[in-house]
Amino acid sequence: MKLLKTKTKMKIIRITFLGIILMASTNCQPKNTSTKSDIAKETTFPKEAFTTEELQNYETAYFASGCFWCVEAIFESVEGVKEVYSGYSGGKEENPTYEEVAYGRTSHAEAVEVYYDPAKISFTKLVQVFFGSHDPTSLNRQGPDRGAQYRSIAFYKNDEQERIIKDYIDLLESKDAYDRPIVTQVVEFNTFYKAEEYHQDYERKNPNNSYIRNVSIPRLNRFKKNFESYLKKEIQH
Template identity: 75%
Template structure:
C-alpha cells in the first residue's frame, strides 16, 4: 500500500478563502457567469450502470471531485451531499451547517482498473484526516472526513488502512478523526457544482486552494493518474 507523508499545512494560510458562500447567492452567481456549457461532459446514468460506486467526504466537493476524476479507472464523479438524515438537502442548507450532511462525492469506477482499496488510498492521500470538522480553510461538520462503506468487505478495507496509517505513525501524535460510516443515501448537488473546478478555473478558491491541492495529489500519486491528467 502506498502511504503519503506530505502534510497539508500550507492550506492554513488560506483561511480567508472558503468554499462556503459569502452570501446567499454569490457563489452560484459566479459559477453561472464563468461556466462553459461546452465542458459539461457528465455521463448519463445508463452509461454508468456497469460500474461500481464509492462514496467519500473530505472537504469542499469541488476539490474532491477533481482529484478522483484524475484517477485512472474512475469513469465519473458527482458532487453532492451524504452522511445526514435530511432529505433533498440544498447547497445553502449544507454549506451553512443547517443539516447533518457533509459535502461528498459519488465515484463511479471500473474495478478491473482501480480497486476500492486504491480509492481508499487516494482518499487518505489527498486530504488531512486528522483535522476535525475542517479541511484547509473550510470549517464546519459539513467539511468533515468520512469514508463510507457499502458492505463488510469495504468496511474492513477502510479500517485496515486506518490501522496501518496509525501503526506506522504517519501523522505523528495526531489521531485520525475520519468517520467510517455505512453508506445510506447520496444526494446529487446542484448542476452548477458539477465539474466546478474545470468549468471555473478563474475562481479565487479554485486557483488558491483546489488546484494546489490537486497538484499535490498528482505529485504523490503519479502512477494512479489518467494519461491526460499528468
C-alpha cells in the first residue's frame, strides 16, 4: 500500500466513512447493555494472550479517535501490534471513570494504548493507521459520538515521534487530502488510565450490540479494505 493515497481516493474514502457512521442512530454512551447472547461468541480472529511481563518487551503508542471500542479493534487487526487497551488520556483528572469521561465531566478523551513490535511495524505506520481509520477534520466528534471526549489526538513520547506526526499532517495537507483542515491535536503523552474491564475487547465480545453492528464493525471493515497489506495474516482476505 502506498504511504499516501491520491487526493481523489482519500476524499472518497473519507466521504464513505462519514456516510457509514452518520447513518447509525446509536452511540458510544455509558451503559453496559450486553446480554448473554451478546457475549456468546467473539468476532474477528482468535486473540493471543500476553502477560504484563511479556508486554514490557514491546513499545507503546497512544491515540484517540472517537469511541475506543472502534479504535481498539482497528489497531488489534494490524500486523506487529501485540495488544491494545481501551482507556482515557489527554486530561488532568486522576483515575477517571467511563461515566465521567463519556458524559464530558473530565478533560480526558477516550484513547487506546497500543503495544507493538518495532521490528514488525514502525511508529510511522501506526500514525498512518491512525489517520487512515477516522476523520481527522471532525472537531470533537466521530460519527454519532459528539463531545471533546471523542476528539482526535495523536500522542508523542519524544521529539522524533512528534516530528513524525507533524510531518505526516503536513504531507496530508500539502496533497489536499481533505476538504477541511486537519484538527487532530498533537499532544505530549502524560498518563494513560486503563478503562474498566468490560470495555476491553468490547467489539470482540459484543458482536450483537447495536453500536458495534452499526458503527464499529463497518468502521473496522472499511479500514481492513483500504489497509489490507497492514493486516495480520490470519485476517487478510
